[in-house]
Amino acid sequence: MAHDEFSLIRQWTSRSNGQEGDGLTVGIGDDAAVFSPTPEMEVVACCDAMVETVHFLRETMKPADIGYKAVISNISDIAAMGGIARYALVSIAVSPSYTDEEYRQIYDGIYEACEQYGVRVIGGDTVSSPRSLHLSVTVLGEVEAGRAIRRSQARPGQLVFVTGHVGSSAAGLHLLLAKNEPEAKWLPLVEAHQRPAAQIQAGRLLQASGVCGALNDVSDGLASELWEIAEASDVTIRIAAESIPIREEVLAYARVSRKEPLDWALYGGEDYQLVGTVSEDGLAALSQQFAEKGIPFTVIGRVEGNGKNVLVTRDGQQMTLNKAGFNHFVHVEEKKG
Incomplete structure (x- = not known):
């Protein structure tokens, strides 16, 4: 060259x-x-x-x-x-x-x-x-001016939401690393990893609504982004695993590959969806605006109080959500090993 x-x-x-x-x-x-x-x-x-x-x-x-x-x-x-x-x-x-x-x-x-x-x-x-x-x-x-949405604006009583679906990029990466020619039905997962979309329209709707508290993008994994909000806002967040939006293709591919789709959703990252908090009294109007634009908008939990913690419930059991996601320095150390 x-x-x-x-x-x-x-x-x-x-x-x-x-x-x-x-x-x-x-x-x-x-x-x-x-x-x-x-x-x-x-x-x-x-x-x-x-x-x-x-x-x-x-x-x-x-x-x-x-x-x-x-x-x-x-x-x-x-x-x-x-x-x-x-x-x-x-x-x-x-x-x-x-x-x-x-x-x-x-x-x-x-x-x-x-x-x-x-x-x-x-x-x-x-x-x-x-x-x-x-x-x-x-x-x-x-x-x-003065209206940027920050991670530190979550407050007790607000609801926790995520746009779109999560886990698709990680599923696509798993598929690509298998080094087999993907079947046509899995191509949306490959696209989710290689050609993700940024949620500018969703972000502008949230900014204009006046009811959005904290906001973060899902780059390192949903769990990591929730922890960033909890720590920046000094709040405890509780989410329901069953409410996390995962595409049907991801669920189907997870069954075929014998993987846990929730792990991809929580820890995979690079979905570039938005996760944040919204006041409960503003939810109905905001959900309607998202529906009119064809943007999926899902409530997955609630901000419950102070304390810098993230909890997840699944099948009636509650636990602290592991603070994991993509970490450059952990990755480097693993590579060296």
């Missing part, structure tokens, strides 16, 4: 040329981008990195999927704040094990995700890596 950094940048990001306007004064191609936030809005910023063998494997993710998912994971963070994603910065450490065509496909995936959510790529960086591919994306968004 070519080793001229500036030539590579021009090839991969040419689709960003001429995007100035609508708040963007200076786009890609200069030392830095220049933009103006929309009046009465605040800037929301987030950054996520993807490292080969830590966050993805070439056997389970095509190059375009890698680029697509790197953007979606950031847009999902913007959604969890109730915001709108506007701009992206992309930094990539190129590995000699990838071809020019594969890098073009990675950027195809990046731009596909950006175009779906109205995001413009306005800069980034390109460096070399001796072995693995590293991809880092920063997304800048906006939210109404």
